[in-house]
Amino acid sequence: MAKLSLEGLKKIKESVEATVTLREGGYRAKVNIHMGTCGIASGARTIMTAVLDEISKRNIKDVIITTSGCAGLCSREPMITVELLGTAPVKYVDLTAEKMREIFEEHVLKGNILEKYALAIGSETTF
Amino acid sequence: MATRIFRSHMLICAGTACVSCGAMKVRERLEQELKDRGLSEEVRVVITGCNGFCAEGPIMVVYPEGIFYGKLKPEDMPLLVEEHILKGRPVPKLFYVEPVKKEVIPRMKDIPFFGPQVLRVLRNRGLIDPENIDESIAKDGYLALHKVLTQMTPEQIIAEVKKSGLRGRGGAGFPTGEKWEEARKYDHFPKYVICNGDEGDPGAFMDRSILEADPHAVLEGMAICAKAIDSNEGYLYVRAEYPLAIKRLNLAIEQARNYGLFGKDIFGTGFDFDAWVYPGAGAYVCGESTALMFSLEGKRGMPRVKPPRSAEAGLWGQPTVLNNVETFANVPQIILKGAKWFNSLGTEKSKGTKVFSLAGAVNNIGLVEVPMGISLRSIVYDIGEGIKGGKKFKAAQLGGPSGGFVPEHLLDTPVDYESLEATGTIMGSGGIVICDEATCMVDSARFFTNFCVEESCGKCVPCRVGMNVMVNMLNRITHGQGTMEDIERLELLGQHIKETSHCGLGKTAPNPVLSTIRYFRNEYEAHIQDNRCPALVCVDLIQFRVDAEKCKMCGLCKKACPTDAITWEKKTPADINIEKCIRCRSCIQACKFNAIE
Numbered sequence: 116m117a118k119l120s121l122e123g124l125k126k127i128k129e130s131v132e133a134t135v136t137l138r139e140g141g142y143r144a145k146v147n148i149h150m151g152t153c154g155i156a157s158g159a160r161t162i163m164t165a166v167l168d169e170i171s172k173r174n175i176k177d178v179i180i181t182t183s184g185c186a187g188l189c190s191r192e193p194m195i196t197v198e199l200l201g202t203a204p205v206k207y208v209d210l211t212a213e214k215m216r217e218i219f220e221e222h223v224l225k226g227n228i229l230e231k232y233a234l235a236i237g238s239e240t241t242f
Numbered sequence: 243m244a245t246r247i248f249r250s251h252m253l254i255c256a257g258t259a260c261v262s263c264g265a266m267k268v269r270e271r272l273e274q275e276l277k278d279r280g281l282s283e284e285v286r287v288v289i290t291g292c293n294g295f296c297a298e299g300p301i302m303v304v305y306p307e308g309i310f311y312g313k314l315k316p317e318d319m320p321l322l323v324e325e326h327i328l329k330g331r332p333v334p335k336l337f338y339v340e341p342v343k344k345e346v347i348p349r350m351k352d353i354p355f356f357g358p359q360v361l362r363v364l365r366n367r368g369l370i371d372p373e374n375i376d377e378s379i380a381k382d383g384y385l386a387l388h389k390v391l392t393q394m395t396p397e398q399i400i401a402e403v404k405k406s407g408l409r410g411r412g413g414a415g416f417p418t419g420e421k422w423e424e425a426r427k428y429d430h431f432p433k434y435v436i437c438n439g440d441e442g443d444p445g446a447f448m449d450r451s452i453l454e455a456d457p458h459a460v461l462e463g464m465a466i467c468a469k470a471i472d473s474n475e476g477y478l479y480v481r482a483e484y485p486l487a488i489k490r491l492n493l494a495i496e497q498a499r500n501y502g503l504f505g506k507d508i509f510g511t512g513f514d515f516d517a518w519v520y521p522g523a524g525a526y527v528c529g530e531s532t533a534l535m536f537s538l539e540g541k542r543g544m545p546r547v548k549p550p551r552s553a554e555a556g557l558w559g560q561p562t563v564l565n566n567v568e569t570f571a572n573v574p575q576i577i578l579k580g581a582k583w584f585n586s587l588g589t590e591k592s593k594g595t596k597v598f599s600l601a602g603a604v605n606n607i608g609l610v611e612v613p614m615g616i617s618l619r620s621i622v623y624d625i626g627e628g629i630k631g632g633k634k635f636k637a638a639q640l641g642g643p644s645g646g647f648v649p650e651h652l653l654d655t656p657v658d659y660e661s662l663e664a665t666g667t668i669m670g671s672g673g674i675v676i677c678d679e680a681t682c683m684v685d686s687a688r689f690f691t692n693f694c695v696e697e698s699c700g701k702c703v704p705c706r707v708g709m710n711v712m713v714n715m716l717n718r719i720t721h722g723q724g725t726m727e728d729i730e731r732l733e734l735l736g737q738h739i740k741e742t743s744h745c746g747l748g749k750t751a752p753n754p755v756l757s758t759i760r761y762f763r764n765e766y767e768a769h770i771q772d773n774r775c776p777a778l779v780c781v782d783l784i785q786f787r788v789d790a791e792k793c794k795m796c797g798l799c800k801k802a803c804p805t806d807a808i809t810w811e812k813k814t815p816a817d818i819n820i821e822k823c824i825r826c827r828s829c830i831q832a833c834k835f836n837a838i839e
Contacts, residue, residue, distance in 0.1 A: 118501075118502030118507065118508075118509070118510060119384075119501040119502045119503060119509070120509060120510065121388050121392075121509065123501075124379055124384060124385065124388065127376050127379045127380070128379050128380050128382070130376075131376045131377055131379065131380035132380050135369070135370065135377060135380045135381060138251055138253065138303075138305045138306075138369055142306065145306075147330075148330075149330075150328060150329055150330055151329060155328075163249070163284065166249075167247055167249060167284055170247045171247040175247075179249070179306040180249035180250075180306075181249075181250075181306060181307065181330055182249075182327070182328070182329065182330030183329075183330035183331070184329050184330060184331050
C-alpha cells in the first residue's frame with residue numbers, strides 16, 4: 116500500500132469516526148424502533164433496514180438507533196420514537212419504509228416534525 | 243468513503259484476564275447467535291483490549307446504551323441477543339452488582355469503579371479494536387507523529403516533553419525529557435529507542451494491558467522519541483509470558499508498516515523508523531535497563547556499572563533511550579494536546595496520571611488510571627470499594643519486590659513519587675496488592691525476599707549473599723525459631739544491602755522487610771516472643787482448637803480432616819489432636835459454624 120499522508124490519515128479517521136463516537140455516547144438524535152412481537156410482526160425490520168440504509172448512504176455520524184419493546188399500541192405498529200437531543204420525543208405510527216425515509220429526511224436531519232405521521236409529541240423520554 | 247453503519251456495537255474485552263475466563267467462547271457463541279437471527283449486518287462485535295474491571299470478566303459493553311455486562315457465559319448469549327438486541331430490553335440479571343450496597347448498576351459510566359478514574363494512557367481501553375489500526379487512527383493515532391515530523395524540531399519535542407514534567411513510569415521516575423536530551427547530545431550513530439515491557443513484579447499487569455489495549459500509542463511514542471534523538475531503530479523488550487501483547491504488537495507494527503507509518507520516509511518527510519519486538523526470557527533482573535540491553539544483545543542479562551549511562555553508551559555501546567511502556571504511551575498526547583494540558587493534573591513534582599493494577603483483597607480488582615496525587619485511600623475504598631468479605635484493611639503493597647507496605651494510618655498519602663518514597667515504599671511500575679487482616683506481614687516479607695533471592699543475578703555480593711541471609715532469618719522467624727536480635731540484624735543488613743548493592747534490584751530488595759519491620763514490628767515480636775502468628779498464616783505457630791460452645795457436633799470436620807486428627811462422636815463436640823494436625827485448614831473450611839479457631 117502507498118504511503119499514508121496526512122490526508123490519508125484524516126480520511127481514515129473520518130470514515131471510522133462514526134463508529135467510535137457511537138461508543139462515546141456523542142449523538143444528536145436517536146431513533147428508537149419499537150420491536151416487540153407486534154412491531155416485528157407488522158414489519159419493524161423493514162423500518163430498521165431503511166434507517167440503517169439512510170444513515171450509511173448519507174454518511175451520518177450523529178444519529179443512533181436503538182430498539183425497545185412494545186409501546187402498548189399494538190394496532191398502530193410499526194412505530195418509532197424520534198428524539199432530537201434537548202427536544203421532546205415524537206412517536207410516529209403506521210409506518211412503512213417510505214414513510215420512514217421521509218421522516219428521516221425531514222425530522223431527523225432537518226428538525227421539522229412530520230405531523231401527518233405523528234401520534235404524539237412529548238410522551239415519555241427514553242434518553 | 244462511507245463505511246457500513248452498525249446500529250449497535252458489542253465490545254467484548256479480550257485482555258488476558260477476560261480471555262482466560264472464557265471471553266473467546268462468549269464471542270463465538272454471540273456471533274453465532276447474531277448470525278442465526280440475521281443480525282450480523284446491523285450489530286458489530288468488537289474485540290477490545292483490557293476494559294480494566296478484571297474482577298468482572300468476561301466483560302461486554304453494549305453501545306449505544308453503554309450497558310455493562312459482566313461474568314458472562316456462552317449460555318447467556320441467546321437471552322442477551324433476543325432481549326437486548328432484538329427487543330431492546332437490557333438484561334438485568336447480567337448487570338453488575340455493586341458489592342457493598344448490592345445495588346444493580348446497568349450503565350458502565352455509573353459504576354463506582356470507573357468513577358474516580360481519569361483515562362489518558364488508557365483512553366482507548368475497551369473502546370477500540372487493538373488489532374485494527376484504523377480504529378486507532380480514528381482516535382487521533384499517529385497525528386502526533388505527523389506533527390513532530392512536519393512542524394517540530396527535535397529540540398522543540400524535547401522541550402515540550404520536559405515542560406510536561408513527564409517522569410519515567412517504570413518506577414524510578416527519572417524525567418523523560420532530560421533522558422532524551424542527553425541521548426540527543428551524543429553524535430555516534432546509530433542510536434536506539436527501547437521500550438521496556440519486561441514487567442516482572444508479582445501482581446503487576448499495567449504494561450501488558452496497555453500493550454494489549456492500545457499498542458499503537460506505544461509505537462507512536464517510540465517513533466516520536468526516535469525523531470527527538472535522531473534514531474531510526476527501536477526495540478520492544480516484552481516478556482515472553484505475554485503472548486497476547488506480543489502478538490498484538492507485531493500485528494500493530496505490521497499494519498503501521500503497511501500504511502507507511504513505520505519504515506522508510508514516513509509521511510514523505512525523509513524520516514525513517516522501524517521497530518521490532520524482542521521476547522524476553524523472563525528474568526526479573528532484565529527489567530533493569532543495562533541488563534535488558536545485554537539480554538537484547540544476546541548476552542547474559544546482568545547489570546553493569548553506570549556511568550556511562552545508557553543515553554551515552556547503551557545498546558551495542560550506542561546512545562540509547564530506554565523508557566517504560568506507559569511512559570511512551572503518554573508521549574503522543576503530550577505532543578498533540580501540549581505540555582500544559584498534561585501537567586494540569588498531578589502534584590508539584592509528579593504530573594499527569596498513573597496506571598495501577600489493583601490486586602489482592604479488594605472487592606474490585608482491575609486496571610485503574612488515576613491522577614497523580616490521589617490518595618491511596620481513594621484507590622482502595624472508592625475504586626476498589628473496600629476489602630473483600632468485610633475484612634479489615636491491613637496494608638497496601640506497592641512496587642512489588644522493590645517496594646514496601648503502606649499501613650492503614652498512612653492511607654491518606656498522596657500518590658506521587660516523593661510522598662510514597664517517604665513512607666518507605668516506591669511508586670514502582672504500578673502494582674498495588676492489598677493485604678487484609680488475614681495476611682501475615684512477616685510471611686509476605688519473606689515471600690518477596692525469597693523472590694529477590696531467586697531473581698538475583700548473582701553479580702554482586704550484597705544482593706547475592708545478603709538476601710539469602712535475610713531470607714534464612716525470616717524463615718527462622720516464621721518457624722518460631724527467631725530471636726529478638728534477628729530484627730535488628732535484619733534492619734542493619736537491609737540497610738547495608740541497600741547502600742552497597744550494584745543495581746536497582748539489590749538497592750530496593752530489602753524494602754519489603756524494612757517497611758514491615760517499621761510498621762508491623764509487633765507482628766515480628768509476636769512471632770518471636772509469643773510464638774504466635776497474629777494472622778494465622780505461619781503454620782508452625784498456629785494451633786487449631788474447637789470452640790465447644792459453637793460446635794454443633796455435626797462431624798463435618800472429622801470427614802474433612804486428611805490426617806485423622808479429629809476425634810468426634812455423635813452428640814459430643816469435636817476435638818483436635820495437635821500432634822496429628824498438619825494445619826491444612828480443611829476443617830475450618832468444612833465447619834459451617836466458625837467453631838474452629
